[in-house]
Amino acid sequence: MCPTRHSGGCGAAGPAGRRILGGVMVRWALGGAVAVVGSLAAFALLDPIIATFVAIVLGTVAVLAVLASDWDRHSTFEERELERARRRKEKWERGAAARERDRAKWEAHRARQEAKKAAPGQ
Secondary structure (H helix, E strand, O other): OOOOOOOOOOOOEOOOOOEOOHHHHHHHHHHHHHHHHHHHHHHHHOOHHHHHHHHHHHHHHHHHHHHHOOOOOOOOHHHHHHHHHHHHHHHHHHOHHHHHHHHHHHHHHHHHHHHHHHOOOO
16 A cells, blocks of 8 residues: 555656656665665674674664655645645535435425424324
């Protein structure tokens, strides 16, 4: 499942024909490569215990760097609320016919009830 509903699917082509998640995959590959190369260098040059620490730190920093690289590229609250309002309006408009049918049924019911009140003995 994709992290957002409005993205058009994971890896879907964006408006310019560029894949939406293309940049994310490049960042993951670059961060992973840096962590692996740094870890290999640490194990080659340092004591295994210290190299393990360096590898863990490099992996953590790589993951944090990738996750934080686009933290500010999101819609604003106002944009999200406008999108929600648009969806609510579309849903309301789709249900207009059902509401009209319900209103007609209710009016017919009320008319029958009023007719019963008007002629109680019959």
